Amino acid sequence: MIKVQFLGTSGSVPTEKRGMPAVYLEFRGNRMLFDCGEGTQRQMRIAKIPFMKLDAIFISHLHADHCLGLGGLLQTMDLFGRNNQLKIFGPKGISDTLEQIITTGHFVLEGFDLELNEIKSRKLSTIYSTNGSLVKCARLDHNVPSLGFSFEEKERRPFDKQKALKLGVQEGPLFSRLQQGNQVRVGKRVVKPDDVLGEAVKGRKVTYIPDTRPCAAAIELAMGSDLLIHEATFAHDLQESAIEGRHTTAQEAAEVAKRAKVKQLYLNHISQRYTNAKVLEEEAKAIFPNTKVAEDFDKVEI
Amino acid sequence: MIKVQFLGTSGSVPTEKRGMPAVYLEFRGNRMLFDCGEGTQRQMRIAKIPFMKLDAIFISHLHADHCLGLGGLLQTMDLFGRNNQLKIFGPKGISDTLEQIITTGHFVLEGFDLELNEIKSRKLSTIYSTNGSLVKCARLDHNVPSLGFSFEEKERRPFDKQKALKLGVQEGPLFSRLQQGNQVRVGKRVVKPDDVLGEAVKGRKVTYIPDTRPCAAAIELAMGSDLLIHEATFAHDLQESAIEGRHTTAQEAAEVAKRAKVKQLYLNHISQRYTNAKVLEEEAKAIFPNTKVAEDFDKVEI
Numbered sequence: 001m002i003k004v005q006f007l008g009t010s011g012s013v014p015t016e017k018r019g020m021p022a023v024y025l026e027f028r029g030n031r032m033l034f035d036c037g038e039g040t041q042r043q044m045r046i047a048k049i050p051f052m053k054l055d056a057i058f059i060s061h062l063h064a065d066h067c068l069g070l071g072g073l074l075q076t077m078d079l080f081g082r083n084n085q086l087k088i089f090g091p092k093g094i095s096d097t098l099e100q101i102i103t104t105g106h107f108v109l110e111g112f113d114l115e116l117n118e119i120k121s122r123k124l125s126t127i128y129s130t131n132g133s134l135v136k137c138a139r140l141d142h143n144v145p146s147l148g149f150s151f152e153e154k155e156r157r158p159f160d161k162q163k164a165l166k167l168g169v170q171e172g173p174l175f176s177r178l179q180q181g182n183q184v185r186v187g188k189r190v191v192k193p194d195d196v197l198g199e200a201v202k203g204r205k206v207t208y209i210p211d212t213r214p215c216a217a218a219i220e221l222a223m224g225s226d227l228l229i230h231e232a233t234f235a236h237d238l239q240e241s242a243i244e245g246r247h248t249t250a251q252e253a254a255e256v257a258k259r260a261k262v263k264q265l266y267l268n269h270i271s272q273r274y275t276n277a278k279v280l281e282e283e284a285k286a287i288f289p290n291t292k293v294a295e296d297f298d299k300v301e302i
Numbered sequence: 303m304i305k306v307q308f309l310g311t312s313g314s315v316p317t318e319k320r321g322m323p324a325v326y327l328e329f330r331g332n333r334m335l336f337d338c339g340e341g342t343q344r345q346m347r348i349a350k351i352p353f354m355k356l357d358a359i360f361i362s363h364l365h366a367d368h369c370l371g372l373g374g375l376l377q378t379m380d381l382f383g384r385n386n387q388l389k390i391f392g393p394k395g396i397s398d399t400l401e402q403i404i405t406t407g408h409f410v411l412e413g414f415d416l417e418l419n420e421i422k423s424r425k426l427s428t429i430y431s432t433n434g435s436l437v438k439c440a441r442l443d444h445n446v447p448s449l450g451f452s453f454e455e456k457e458r459r460p461f462d463k464q465k466a467l468k469l470g471v472q473e474g475p476l477f478s479r480l481q482q483g484n485q486v487r488v489g490k491r492v493v494k495p496d497d498v499l500g501e502a503v504k505g506r507k508v509t510y511i512p513d514t515r516p517c518a519a520a521i522e523l524a525m526g527s528d529l530l531i532h533e534a535t536f537a538h539d540l541q542e543s544a545i546e547g548r549h550t551t552a553q554e555a556a557e558v559a560k561r562a563k564v565k566q567l568y569l570n571h572i573s574q575r576y577t578n579a580k581v582l583e584e585e586a587k588a589i590f591p592n593t594k595v596a597e598d599f600d601k602v603e604i
Contacts, residue, residue, distance in 0.1 A: 013378050014344035020374075038374040039341040042316035064377055064407030068370075072322075072340040075366050076315050097406060104402050105366030106446050144408050 002027045002153065002204055004227065004300040007043035008035075009293075011211075011233045011247075011269035012065050019043050019296055020065050021269060023208055023229060025151055030131050033057045034149055034208045040069035041076050047297055052082055056128060058135065059090035060210035061146035062097050071101040078111045089117045089127055089137070091145040119147060124220055132156070133203070138221040140212035143246040148210065148221045153203030157193075164196045204302050207262070210269060213243065214252040222260035226302045229294065230256060231269035235279050254284035254291060265291040266300070304329045304455065304506055306529065306602040309345040310337075311595075313513075313535045313549075313571035314367050321345050321598055323368050323571060325510055325531060327453055332433050335359045336451055336510045342371035343378050349599055354384055358430060360437065361392035362512035363448035364399050373403040380413045391419045391429055391439070393447040421449060426522055434458070435505070440523040442514035445548040450512065450523045455505030459495075466498045506604050509564070512571060515545070516554040524562035528604045531596065532558060533571035537581050552582035556589035567593040568602070 003026040008019030020037020024044070031054050033040070044051040051073065059067050067090075077086070088098065095116050102109050119127060119137055128135040133153050140146045159179050161171075168186040169175065177184050183192045207222040209230045222228045233247040242249045248256070250267055257265040265288050270277050277293040284291040292298075305328040310321030322339020326346070333356050335342070346353040353375065361369050369392075379388070390400065397418050404411050421429060421439055430437040435455050442448045461481050463473075470488040471477065479486050485494045509524040511532045524530045535549040544551045550558070552569055559567040567590050572579050579595040586593040594600075 012381060014341075014347065014374075016344075016348045019344065038371070039316075039344055042318075042321065042341060045316060046318045062407050064373060064409050067407055068373055069340070071366060071370050072316075079314060100402055100406050104399060104406075105364050105369055107366050 002151070002206055002226075002302045004206060004229075004302070005047055005049065006266075006268070006294045006296060006298045007040055007047060007049075008037050009268050009270055009296050009298075011231065011271055013272045014039065015272045015275075017296060018270060018272075020069065021210065022069065023268075024049055025206060027133055027151070027153070028131050030133065031055050032135070032151070035060050035066045035210060036069040036073060037065050038068040041073040043296070044073075052077060052080055054086060055130070056087040056089065056135075058137075058147075058149050058208075059088065059094055060148070060208075061091055061142060061144055062093055063144060063211065066210065067097060067101070070098065071104055071107075074102055074109060074114075075105075075107050078109055082112045085113045085115055087115045087117065087128070089119060089135075091147055092118050092120050093145075094118055124217070136221065138217040140209065140217055141215040141246060142211045142213070146211050148208060148212065148218055150205060150207040150221050150225065152205045155200050155203055157197035157200050160196050160198060164191070167191050167195060169196070206302065207260075209256070211247060213246050214248050214256050218256055219260045222256065222262055225260065225262040227264050227266065227300055228257050228260065228262040229266045229268050232267035232280055232284065232293075233269055233271045235274070235283055250280035250284040251287060254287035257284075257288040257291070263290065264300075266294040266298075267291065268294045270294075304453070304508055304604045306508060306531075306604070307349055307351065308568075308570070308596045308598055308600045309342055309349060309351075310339050311570050311572055311598050311600075313533065313573055315574045316341065317574045317577075319598060320572060320574075322371065323512065324371065325570075326351055327508060329435055329453070329455065330433050332435065333357050334437070334453070337362050337368045337512060338371040338375060339367050340370040340374075343375040345598070346375075354379060354382055356388060357432070358389040358391065358437075360439075360449075360451050360510075361390065361396055362450070362510075363393055363444060363446055364395055365446060365513065368512065369399060369403070372400065373406055373409075376404055376411060376416075377409055380411055384414045387415045387417055389417045389419065389430070391421060391437075393449055394420050394422050395447075396420055426519070438523065440519040442511065442519055443517040443548060444513045444515070448513050450510060450514065450520055452507060452509040452523050452527065454507045457502050457505055459499035459502050462498050462500060466493070469493050469497060471498070508604065509562075511558070513548065514550060515548050516550050516558050520558055521562045524558065524564055527562065527564040529566050529568065529602055530559050530562065530564040531568045531570050534569035534582055534586065534595075535571055535573045537576070537585055552586040553589060556586035556593060559586075559590040559593070565592065566602075568596040568600075569593065570596045572596075
């Protein structure tokens with residue numbers, strides 16, 4: 001199961017109910033954070049997320065509302081004794097920004113290493129692969145370099161346990177070897193993966209599209225997602241503001257969801273002017289019915 | 303009336319219930335912030351404090367938990383169109399730290415000026431004076447330069463309105479002139495301030511003592527305060543930790559309050575280990591009964 005939790009659903013400025021951008025994703029013990037706005041460490045504590053066990057942080061772009069929480073989070077990890085490496089991915093410039101952030105306030109990061117990955121490619125590419133899943137990214141269309149990310153479970157073939165037992169394979173390590181695509185020997189008989197693995201099943205997919213104008217890259221990245229998290233800073237009557245700030249309206253986000261044939265859309269990065277964001281939800285639903293406005297601490301399981 | 307509101311009462315690390323250090327103070331339309339930890343702008347919004355109207359921010363020291371919120375707060379002020387100058391006071395190094403903070407994340411502060419004041423003196427001195435009040439500061443005893451601040455209403459002489467009317471002074475601008483210490487003319491008679499002003503009355507006083515070991519400078523600064531806000535990171539059974547980190551225990555904070563002859567003590571900067579901080583309150587009350595542990599959004603009016 002892929003667990004997703006929204007930690008901050010506001011854009012630019014926090015409100016009483018919405019923190020700064022951050023989305024948590026967990027899959028098979030692998031823990032990731034997409035964006036890390038001011039206050040994210042506190043949101044993680046409130047949500048009781050084991051933030052010390054984060055494996056990777058993906059920063060979409062270097063506007064302050066998406067990255068200012070890194071300083072506090074990394075310092076707290078250090079204070080609490082983290083010693084395993086943390087991977088950080090972000091656009092060109094992330095290394096300098098991070099250096100600036102983690103040296104503010106007498107701080108010297110001592111306990112653990114950061115593996116920094118500056119993503120310079122403009123094309124859709126795989127940037128991270130682990131434990132049955134991978135993360136792809138693509139360059140979007142904002143007023144500074146901004147990246148979208150998709151988390152994809154690798155294609156998998158269901159394991160026919162009964163058939164394996166029937167062929168004399170004992171439950172345990174041999175099962176794992178077969179699942180991993182290796183043949184195993186049982187007495188004099190060789191059992192091959194194809195004997196016990198079914199047809200390939202497409203993996204589940206979650207896509208995170210932060211600050212951008214609606215664009216082909218977002219649609220390509222989101223194609224076929226089970227969950228699309230798309231920024232929707234404005235309602236469509238403020239499309240001019242959206243164009244000016246290189247943002248997306250709720251209606252436009254719904255159009256992206258429709259064209260990318262996703263199953264479910266969560267509107268995110270909500271402008272502080274919408275104290276009631278139902279207007280955004282209604283507008284998007286007219287085009288893509290399975291839409292919800294993300295609220296802080298909302299959980300989605302896929 | 304001096305209005306004080308706690309915006310963050312944790313130390314080092316935020317918890318579910320406690321934000322990072324920040325205390326708001328308002329007096330006669332003058333608005334000040336003491337420390338600005340990560341997330342302060344959001345706490346101000348939750349508390350419905352008019353953060354756009356802040357006049358001055360006092361940063362006690364440059365540990366990240368006390369200053370990381372400046373970036374977000376200043377950027378939001380700029381985004382919302384602030385154009386009047388903001389005064390910032392802090393220890394040596396505040397200018398460089400601030401430069402680092404406000405240039406993180408593609409940000410250029412354009413709409414308003416910062417008046418930066420680096421406080422290098424180690425002695426108790428007045429650093430700010432406005433509208434019937436002044437702020438003093440003193441160097442404390444932490445592992446980096448750390449400043450305590452006291453806000454003091456200037457000594458005032460109560461105005462005897464009835465006597466002024468009896469002497470023929472009309473209510474209005476003439477009252478103000480007399481209150482400000484100027485004589486006025488009523489027909490052929492001269493009315494002097496001494497005719498209508500009573501004995502001098504000591505002004506009210508609030509003192510903020512952040513990260514420090516208990517020290518003479520803290521006692522001198524806090525002397526006679528109506529309200530003392532003192533850090534109490536640990537209970538006294540962890541005095542060794544307090545000494546090692548140059549912090550104060552609740553018992554020690556109470557001793558400072560007693561020696562400084564203050565009226566009321568609020569314990570602040572509470573370690574995240576105290577999910578129930580009553581232990582700190584009880585310990586301090588044994589020495590200084592009028593003690594309370596500060597909670598986020600607590601208000602005190604003096």
